[in-house]
Amino acid sequence: MYKIRVILDAKEDVIRTILVDKTINLEELHFSIAKSFGFGRQEMASFYRTDNEWNQGEEIPLFEMEEASLDISMAGCILNETLVHENEKLIYVYDFLKMWTFYVELIEIVDEKLETLPSIILSVGEIPSEAPEKEFIAEKNDNEENIDDLGEDFDAYEEDNFTDY
Numbered sequence: 001m002y003k004i005r006v007i008l009d010a011k012e013d014v015i016r017t018i019l020v021d022k023t024i025n026l027e028e029l030h031f032s033i034a035k036s037f038g039f040g041r042q043e044m045a046s047f048y049r050t051d052n053e054w055n056q057g058e059e060i061p062l063f064e065m066e067e068a069s070l071d072i073s074m075a076g077c078i079l080n081e082t083l084v085h086e087n088e089k090l091i092y093v094y095d096f097l098k099m100w101t102f103y104v105e106l107i108e109i110v111d112e113k114l115e116t117l118p119s120i121i122l123s124v125g126e127i128p129s130e131a132p133e134k135e136f137i138a139e140k141n142d143n144e145e146n147i148d149d150l151g152e153d154f155d156a157y158e159e160d161n162f163t164d165y
Contacts, residue, residue, distance in 0.1 A: 001117065002079060003108035006033050006092070008125075009101040010132040017107070017122035019114060026060055026074035026082060032118040033102065034094060037127050043095035047074065047082075047104070050089045054103060060090075098131035 002022045008014035016036040020029060030045050049057035060082075064073045083090065083106040092102040 001110045001113055002083070002106055003110055003121070004029070005105050005107045005122075006036065007103045007105075008037070008127065008132075009103065010128060012125055012128070014125035014127055015122065016120055016124075019110070019117055019119045019121055020079065021113075021117050022080040022109070024079050026077040026079065027062065029079055029104075030062065030074055030092070030094075033092060033104070036118075036120050036123075037094075037100075037102075039094060039100075043097075045074075045092065045094045045096075047077075048091040048093070049082075050091050052087075052089070054089065054091065056091055095131070100131045 002020050004018050004020060006016045006018065014037075016033070018032055018036055020032055024032075026047055030047070031041055034041055034043075034045070045062050047060040049060070051057070058072075060072055060074055060077055062074050064071060064076075086106055086109055088106050090104040092104050094100040094102070
């Protein structure tokens with residue numbers, strides 16, 4: 001049995017700790033997380049592999065995406081093969097229009113087995129009525145030009161030169 005901590009990426013603490021069977025697939029974990037936060041099961045979601053600093057890695061989508069040549073899905077990923085050791089992590093995104101983002105961490109591998117799994121054993125905070133806004137900031141590449149300098153390249157062209165066409 002796995003003890004999984006799930007934290008909403010928000011200003012206020014919203015945390016759920018759930019017990020799940022370690023042999024479930026990620027689709028079942030997705031349903032357990034969504035239910036523990038009061039969501040339905042009708043929205044798209046993905047897990048992302050991550051490192052200890054929560055850097056987003058490979059996507060594990062809810063469904064196989066043939067057109068993107070991804071042959072991986074939540075149904076094909078078993079939890080104890082995905083999170084093998086304590087403190088391993090995943091990022092979970094629910095509803096791509098609202099981008100509810102969660103940090104998922106295996107906090108303990110428990111030998112005992114409960115009959116009533118999944119089970120919420122800790123619930124802290126209430127989910128906000130709207131998803132927290134995400135700010136996507138790209139790192140600046142040293143080779144990139146300053147956006148203000150781009151106008152200099154076009155100063156020689158005047159608007160009147162293009163009216164003949």
